[in-house]
Amino acid sequence: MVRVVILGQGYVASVFASGLEKIKAGKLEPYGVPLGDELPIKIRDIEIVGSYDVDASKVGKDLHEIVKTYDPEAPESLRGITVRKGIHLGSLRNLPIKATGLEDEMTLEEAVDHLVEEWKDLKAEVFVNVCTTEAFRPFESREELEKAIAGDDRERLTATQVYAYAIARYARETGGAALVNAIPTLIANDPAFVELARESNMVIFGDDGATGATPLTADVLSHLAQRNRYVLDIAQFNIGGNNDFLALTDRERNRSKEFTKSSVVKDLLGYDAPHYIKPTGFLEPLGDRKFIAMHIEYVSFNGARDEVVITGRINDSPALAGLLVDLTRLGKMALERKAFGTVYEVNAFYMKNPGPKDARNIPRIIAHEKVRSWAGLKPRWL
Ligand code: NAD
Numbered sequence: 001m002v003r004v005v006i007l008g009q010g011y012v013a014s015v016f017a018s019g020l021e022k023i024k025a026g027k028l029e030p031y032g033v034p035l036g037d038e039l040p041i042k043i044r045d046i047e048i049v050g051s052y053d054v055d056a057s058k059v060g061k062d063l064h065e066i067v068k069t070y071d072p073e074a075p076e077s078l079r080g081i082t083v084r085k086g087i088h089l090g091s092l093r094n095l096p097i098k099a100t101g102l103e104d105e106m107t108l109e110e111a112v113d114h115l116v117e118e119w120k121d122l123k124a125e126v127f128v129n130v131c132t133t134e135a136f137r138p139f140e141s142r143e144e145l146e147k148a149i150a151g152d153d154r155e156r157l158t159a160t161q162v163y164a165y166a167i168a169r170y171a172r173e174t175g176g177a178a179l180v181n182a183i184p185t186l187i188a189n190d191p192a193f194v195e196l197a198r199e200s201n202m203v204i205f206g207d208d209g210a211t212g213a214t215p216l217t218a219d220v221l222s223h224l225a226q227r228n229r230y231v232l233d234i235a236q237f238n239i240g241g242n243n244d245f246l247a248l249t250d251r252e253r254n255r256s257k258e259f260t261k262s263s264v265v266k267d268l269l270g271y272d273a274p275h276y277i278k279p280t281g282f283l284e285p286l287g288d289r290k291f292i293a294m295h296i297e298y299v300s301f302n303g304a305r306d307e308v309v310i311t312g313r314i315n316d317s318p319a320l321a322g323l324l325v326d327l328t329r330l331g332k333m334a335l336e337r338k339a340f341g342t343v344y345e346v347n348a349f350y351m352k353n354p355g356p357k358d359a360r361n362i363p364r365i366i367a368h369e370k371v372r373s374w375a376g377l378k379p380r381w382l
Pocket of ligand 1: 011012053054055086088089092131132133134159160184208209210211212244316319
């Protein structure tokens with residue numbers, strides 16, 4: 001059994017919950033789940049036991065009711081879990097959503113205690129962070145992080161950073177817990193958190209789930225690099241109509257995404273080809289099925305100039321939700337192996353910005369074999 005707690009019951013989390021229950025009921029094939037049912041822990045063993053949000057219209061509601069707003073075919077088995085109140089710290093700032101958070105009535109230290117007690121009741125094992133993209137500053141030093149919590153420094157901290165701190169405390173007190181950080185806030189790439197995790201029986205996977213255009217660009221770049229073609233420039237953008245894209249119209253938040261996506265080019269090519277890689281805009285009618293476009297110019301043999309142009313419409317939330325079906329189980333496996341801190345072999349395949357800090361992006365085809373080997377599975381192509 002893998003006891004999962006969701007942080008941020010939005011589109012991704014709701015598609016995850018819905019698809020998971022359908023697979024468990026035998027109504028859906030696990031397409032889009034990279035390791036499908038190959039792992040020793042089976043998909044039917046994943047159990048969502050808790051969910052948190054800070055949207056005042058979601059807190060206190062039944063999970064089934066929320067999921068139904070994203071997927072009209074939400075399975076009945078999702079009934080019976082009430083969405084609880086989290087910490088917002090300005091997560092929904094500038095969005096047309098009314099926020100409510102534990103820290104409205106207590107200090108951050110008290111909110112951490114409150115969450116840890118709730119998680120003990122829920123017997124949580126793996127936490128999945130899919131909150132709204134945040135504007136953040138990493139900590140890098142443990143002292144600075146602890147000082148910010150003790151000093152109730154609401155300007156310095158983001159919700160994700162406080163959740164990660166609270167999970168570390170919970171893991172220390174109960175023997176272990178894992179955090180899958182699927183959003184850009186640096187946690188697996190923040191040495192302060194990785195050190196804290198190592199000392200607290202905590203596993204961190206992160207940062208920022210690798211879906212959509214970015215891993216595809218990475219694969220195309222690896223293809224070109226393997227043939228020693230010289231890349232002149234890369235233009236890649238996404239336009240979407242879901243709330244995540246709406247949040248990204250905020251400049252500070254958009255910068256967080258840009259940061260995680262741009263590291264790919266130098267890591268894979270070995271040089272920094274001029275590039276523009278950004279989630280670029282919000283267009284409501286596109287909904288969750290975003291428009292992606294990629295254009296790469298390169299030099300081939302005898303100075304020939306080639307161009308690759310790729311366009312696509314990609315359902316944004318299911319792409320990440322499918323990865324979460326693996327990541328929750330890999331989180332439990334890492335706990336069983338006491339692989340505390342962060343696990344590069346997992347991050348390199350599933351994350352846009354694989355931790356720890358300074359770890360490189362590698363071609364996904366290689367990362368895929370690495371994670372299989374870490375999970376004890378037979379190589380697929382090697
Ligand atoms: P969404 O806006 O539909 O959902 C986010 C949810 O988090 C909302 O319900 C919001 O109220 C809640 N929330 C915000 N702050 C919170 C807090 N402090 N505590 C608890 N809940 C909070 O967005 P989404 O499309 O589900 O995306 C979620 C996250 O996943 C985003 O940060 C996005 O960057 C990341 N992500 C998505 C993809 C993808 O969709 N393919 C890929 C990589 C990363």
